[in-house]
Amino acid sequence: MRMLVLGGTQFLGRAVAARAVGRGHAVTCAARGRSGAAPPGARFVAIDRDRAHGLDALRGETFDAAVDVARDPGRVRRALAALAGRVGHWTFVSTTSVYADTATRGQTARTAPLLAPSDDGPYGAAKVASERAFDRDALICRAGLIVGPGDPTGRFSYWIARLARGGEVLAPAEPDDPVQWIDVRDLAAWIVHAAERGLAGPFDAVGPPCTRRAFIDTCANALGSACTSAWVDPAFLDRHGVGRESGPFSLPLPLPDTIGDASRDVAATLAAGLSVRPLGETARDTLGWLEATGGPITGLTAGEEAALLAARHAERGYRPSGP
Ligand SMILES: NC(=O)c1ccc[n+]([C@@H]2O[C@H](COP(=O)([O-])OP(=O)(O)OC[C@H]3O[C@@H](n4cnc5c(N)ncnc54)[C@H](OP(=O)(O)O)[C@@H]3O)[C@@H](O)[C@H]2O)c1
Numbered sequence: 497m498r499m500l501v502l503g504g505t506q507f508l509g510r511a512v513a514a515r516a517v518g519r520g521h522a523v524t525c526a527a528r529g530r531s532g533a534a535p536p537g538a539r540f541v542a543i544d545r546d547r548a549h550g551l552d553a554l555r556g557e558t559f560d561a562a563v564d565v566a567r568d569p570g571r572v573r574r575a576l577a578a579l580a581g582r583v584g585h586w587t588f589v590s591t592t593s594v595y596a597d598t599a600t601r602g603q604t605a606r607t608a609p610l611l612a613p614s615d616d617g618p619y620g621a622a623k624v625a626s627e628r629a630f631d632r633d634a635l636i637c638r639a640g641l642i643v644g645p646g647d648p649t650g651r652f653s654y655w656i657a658r659l660a661r662g663g664e665v666l667a668p669a670e671p672d673d674p675v676q677w678i679d680v681r682d683l684a685a686w687i688v689h690a691a692e693r694g695l696a697g698p699f700d701a702v703g704p705p706c707t708r709r710a711f712i713d714t715c716a717n718a719l720g721s722a723c724t725s726a727w728v729d730p731a732f733l734d735r736h737g738v739g740r741e742s743g744p745f746s747l748p749l750p751l752p753d754t755i756g757d758a759s760r761d762v763a764a765t766l767a768a769g770l771s772v773r774p775l776g777e778t779a780r781d782t783l784g785w786l787e788a789t790g791g792p793i794t795g796l797t798a799g800e801e802a803a804l805l806a807a808r809h810a811e812r813g814y815r816p817s818g819p
Contacts, residue, residue: 497521497560499691500583502545502575505532507646508589508639509565511684513538519688526554545571551578560584561691569615569625576629585694586634587687590627592700592757593620594638601674601759605638605698633696637687640702640760644680644778645785647792651741651748652677654795656782659716659723666801666808667725668733668747671709674759675749678702679778686770695768703772705759708749711775718776719783726808736804742794 499516503509504525510532516523517537525534526543534540544550545566551574562583566572572588596609611617613625627636643652658665683701690699706714709725716723739746762770785791796804 497692498558499523499688500554500557500559500562500579501525501538501565502543502562503527503565504534504538504563505529505540507648508642508680508683509563510535511646511680512563512687515681515684515688516691519692521688524554524557524559526551545574551575554579558582561587563587563589563687563691565589566626567619567622569613569622569629572626572629585691586630587691588627588630588634588636589687590623590636590638590698591620592638592640592702592760594624594627595620595757598756600756602761603756604761604764605636605700606764627698633694635687635690635695636698637683637690637701638698639678639683640700640757641677642680642683643677643782645781645791646680647782649742650792650794652778653782653786653791653793654748655712655715656719656779657786657793658795658801659712659721659779660719660783661798662716662721662723664805665712665716665723665725666747666796666804667708667712667727668749669708669727669730671725671727672707673755674705675708675711676702676705676758676760676762677775677778679773682770682772686765686768689769693769699765699768700760700762701765701770702760702762703770704762704766706775714775715779718779726805728804728808732808732811736807738796738804744794745800746795748795 499521501509501513504513505527513523513525514535523538525538526541528544529542541553543553594610596611610624611621614621615625742748
């Protein structure tokens with residue numbers, strides 16, 4: 497196939513381009529060239545989606561498939577207009593943040609209610625507006641938490657770096673609460689697979705849920721690390737001003753108020769070819785990447801975590817658990 501990746505110079509877009517090159521496709525990555533480089537074997541074309549004629553460098557070209565990772569509906573519409581009639585199959589990389597109900601467990605992509613679309617709204621609402629710009633024969637790939645080597649967000653990397661250190665680990669919410677993630681390489685492989693088959697419609701692109709306890713224990717075991725988990729409820733984190741999901745002084749795992757976003761029913765995606773590698777493999781590869789690059793990590797520092805553990809010990813109801 498002739499395949500266009502709008503983006504393709506960082507994390508997911510780059511992994512999609514690399515996978516497509518590996519599958520023997522002729523791949524073009526189109527971006528400004530600020531975030532990084534296209535992978536080896538892919539052609540880079542400089543575009544700027546914020547400029548009125550910013551996609552002119554692709555004028556006259558046709559593609560069997562295109563993948564767009566944009567977050568801004570204006571950029572999406574501009575690209576669809578500029579490439580109208582010249583792309584066989586579109587994939588739009590959206591997010592599970594498009595869903596309105598973040599509490600109910602086991603929801604599916606085809607039936608779950610969406611946020612109201614908004615061009616200027618928060619991330620999820622803007623992604624809904626972007627999804628609406630595509631025809632019914634496009635694949636709407638709603639990714640969950642994307643993890644693995646190269647992750648620029650540092651959220652999964654926090655857990656890998658923390659668990660590799662061993663010892664008592666501050667862990668948020670209930671051990672049996674669900675968590676979901678997708679290795680960037682598995683997501684990229686599925687996006688290319690789906691494009692090859694012309695898959696259409698909305699799919700949640702994330703692995704099946706597992707418990708937090710299994711998530712932490714599996715990673716620790718894979719890293720050869722001895723850890724115990726000190727579970728703390730969200731009220732404890734709020735009392736101590738610990739942030740949710742990302743950023744400095746946070747514990748980067750979703751909390752129970754977004755549990756619906758961590759327990760999606762992905763049977764349809766698995767049936768459509770998503771293959772999920774073992775978590776231990778993702779953990780080991782991420783640690784190797786962190787050691788090689790010092791890649792970004794977001795969350796608590798070792799000193800901040802130690803102070804919170806001391807506060808936890810001082811409170812009633814302390815429940816150590818672990819392997
Ligand atoms: N990380 C997660 O856990 C998560 C979860 C759910 C969904 N998602 C979705 O997954 C996707 C991640 O994509 P990604 O990893 O490839 O990162 P990204 O941050 O979406 O990549 C942006 C790409 O667009 C290019 N770009 C930015 N501004 C541009 C402009 N004005 N004109 C042309 N190109 C421009 C960038 O390259 P230049 O800067 O060089 O132009 C880069 O290649 C996103 O759609 C995100 O919403 C992520």
